[in-house]
Amino acid sequence: MIGIFDSGIGGLTVAKAIMNSLPSYDIVYMGDTARTPYGTKSAATIAEYSLQVSDFLFNIGAKIIVIACNTASSAAYTQVCENFGVPVFEPIEPAVDLALKNSRKKQIGVIGTRATVKSGVYEKMIMKKNGRSRIHSAACPLLVPIVEEGWLNRPETTMIIKKYLHPLKTRQIDSLILGCTHFPILKKIIQRKMGKRVYLVDSSLAIAEKIKSFLEDHPDVDEQISKTGSTRFMVSDLTDRFEQSARTILKRRILLEHADL
């Protein structure tokens, strides 16, 4: 099956995009809710946790591993690639490609957790692909707990988003990478605050598209993935709240299973 991992429940945005784009493919999701969030932690700790979750997915039969979490990708992508003999996907490169494609002036904004922004992973990837780009980043750490609280339509949320986006707005960016799995949930407010001329890059859609075209090009990998349309959602810690957050994100009720890492 396709194994998707995330630091918590935010990666369900990526699971949803993959399920929409490859509806018959079997999917297993593992969210490390026992140690969530990763975004405030150090790169070494994030890498250690990421390898444990990848190992879990590999052992239960994942034929490709999708790192849904931007923070985990920025800290551990290379290590995950080196440790398991399966294709590994991450959201950063597909998001950068989409941002560059939709940016006329190459003034690109990036928002993410503190760890993702500090890693500079988006800047490096953008500059590698287009050295004349200008990148403006902002860490938006409070948006993760706000989404997990389900505060999607509150005036406090709008105020906090406005405050975080202000420096990007003054730089007149023309495309903005939503560099955290939780942020697509706030897309409407972000779009309203940035103005409709700014193209918002939803990395969940970008990564799903990339996986689809990879599987079309690699029938040997594709045929290893079972296609009964089954989905399993596992978390390393299970509470009512995580179930509610999952419902907020997927807009439907799902069965979350507890699994020890």
Place this chain on the structure above:
Amino acid sequence: MIGIFDSGIGGLTVAKAIMNSLPSYDIVYMGDTARTPYGTKSAATIAEYSLQVSDFLFNIGAKIIVIACNTASSAAYTQVCENFGVPVFEPIEPAVDLALKNSRKKQIGVIGTRATVKSGVYEKMIMKKNGRSRIHSAACPLLVPIVEEGWLNRPETTMIIKKYLHPLKTRQIDSLILGCTHFPILKKIIQRKMGKRVYLVDSSLAIAEKIKSFLEDHPDVDEQISKTGSTRFMVSDLTDRFEQSARTILKRRILLEHADL
């Protein structure tokens, strides 16, 4: 020495109160920043982590263990008591005593993380001590990341606090337990929003007072604790941000050391 444990850096409010009340006593602090926060996780996971941190403190020579974290106390106090042969302190009972003492109408408010409020630990303790009390609780989960962000004087913070406290205000409580280590940092705003007639219970002061009087009554325990005035602050994950948050809380720079659990 006195071993203090917390899920992260919030427990430094308790360490500070103990250092003020027992300045010569040696102190070791361990904050489980690699898995912080505990307040959104399940009771079973919190108990497991709490035992690991207590074990760490016990093994490096703690003669008493202070559970600074309300969430950990509510999920694991009994288990920590049973597993290590040393006195264990927690903030809940001292806070309840102080709340009852300062409440005329016995209309008591409690704010905490989602896990603490869900556990009902304050309600049970209050009702055990005074069965005619009325208790009104509110989970305030966003206040933890807000303090860790250092957003202490922002209009967004005031708005969020106002929103959380509104139901307690309409119940006309006369004392309010700040049932999370982070909340004393926001005491001024909380006092302003509740009005000056509401007595705010800072559990860090309550627990420090309780430890002091225990040691006066138990010279056998007291003499086992070294008194060179040394302090060590350890965390299971170390980032610049945790150092900044520690400074926000203690209002001075401290050396944080990394230690694996």
